[in-house]
Amino acid sequence: MTALNASNKDLLTVGLAQITPVWLNRDATLAKISDYASQAADQGCDLVGFGEALAPGYPFWLDRTDGARFNSDIQKEIHARYLDEGVCIERGDLAPLCALAKDRGIAIYVGIMERPLDRGGHSLYCTLVYIDKQGQIGSVHRKLMPTYEERLCWAAGDGHGLRTHPLGSFTVGGLNCWENWMPLARASLYAQGEDLHFSCWPGGSHNTHDLPGFIAKESRSYVMSVCGLMRIEDIPADVPHRDLIMGNETRGLLANGGTCLMGPDGQWVIEPIIGEERLAVATIDHRMVRRERQNFDPAGHYSRPDITQLVVDRTRQSTLVIKDPAK
Template identity: 65%
Template sequence: MTSDSLLTVGLAQIAPIWFDREKTLKKVEKYISDAADRGCSLVAFGEAIVPGYPFWLELTDAAVFNSSIQKEIHAEYMHQAVSIERGDLSEICSLAKTRQIAVYLGCIERPLDRGGHSLYCSMVFIDRNGNIGSVHRKLMPTYDERLAWSIGDGNGLRVHSLGAFTCGGLNCWENWMPLARSALYAQGEDLHVCIFPGSHHNTYDITPFIAKESRSFVITVSGLMRKEDFPIGLLHRERIVEHAPDLLTDGGSCVANPDGTWLIEPTTIGEEALLVTTLDHRRVREERQNFDPSGHYSRPDILKLTVNRERQSVVTFKE
């Protein structure tokens, strides 16, 4: 084991300050600093942590068409979403640079390049120099998420160098999409980051599966949401909490080795935590000896993937 093969990573399993972008970002900043204090070179947060996952959809009959209640909730959700162009992540980027730590952050993005009035579930990578390296918009929102989030594109299917490692990541259930995973594997990914809103039932099987398929380390970070995390004074709070369970998402963040065994088991349930561990790149190289999905065990003469990474837009201007 040599120091240039090692990477210390943090998994920030936290609840958002739901529907409050600024307060949630301040909480994220605290956990970034805590991770840096513990020697981490990378810290990751759950899906949609800023300003929170759209739990109201399942709890308030969100598919009712033209509902004034749904419109009002959605409008506030949009208001609290992240606009990267506006500089909403500037302080996070500055902190990453100051503390020399990379960040994977799940957020609800409201981008200007699609008109500024649609929302995307985005996974933002910020490098240790404070630069945004990629913004991956979830390719296909899952089930009722499609009532709040738009369909993303392939622009963010990118990997990033981090010490000896090459890291990439996907949002929640798109981690089950074999071609999306393959697009990252083919770019040399050997550290895969899955982010979920929660819970253990999502993380316990997919994490070792991807690790063994890719022969990579897999970090899975879940959010947490308890009934009391819906703030007092929240718009239509009484309707949202009426049918809400005490624990909506329970965490279950975890890490798997490149052979599919557990490095951190998904046993941190129902509580906030910063889980820290150190990865040794040698383990990747050992497991690639007998299987490398995009290298010596691939057949590009027979099977090949084409990926469109163009950022999609409805208009092209020519001056």
């Protein structure tokens, strides 16, 4: 059963799941994501979102183990484990989550480390996946530009996933982490009618303290910022070079969360959640979007396409184009 309130089509209930991964364990993390998605459905959510690269986890080891050292056996061993745990959509790794979305009538945004076969199957992409209420994958957005040390283990994506999706009265779109700082990436979603913006992060309140408010005021949209959480003590015993990654620490935070929800008027609906696993739920009202668009609509009455336009290439990039002879 869908949770959309039939008596008021403007209302949408959203869930923001700030959770830790079962780090570098794809199947266990996807099972945990499914559990929280089910909890969100139990609470009447139409949409639930999860943090960046949550399955199987963010590469926290890079800045703790001299990750830029070239030809390092340590880096190769950790990376090989990361690659082994990558999410392969073509293999069906997300099929159980899609089935849950269909069965429970809930849409899902989830951050994964994708190991795609269309790029040879041996590179990882930081990917944001949208699954609709019918259990269909609507978009697979590979992060356009990995940030700083992320480039040591993630490949650069393309524009194929810069798409929006209808959800009740809303139109949802999403970006990964620091892509949310990219004006043209944001503008590409605004121009496709986005009025509920989803941003996913590995976790860090410094990232979500100011940016959601800026995006909300720029776009006159709701902004869901969903973060991961990672504690030193959550590093599993079987992770390669665990002692080196942990250093002298046995407790503490590698990522402190910061999940929040901002209204189109720049006011908090859910203030940043720090240091705890939690499923936060709120009901948002599309009438707020229409109110705020009265004096500013960046892709509508406050745009000048005769002067400035944005061109987006949504071709899925590949090193191979096969042209078979006609039979």
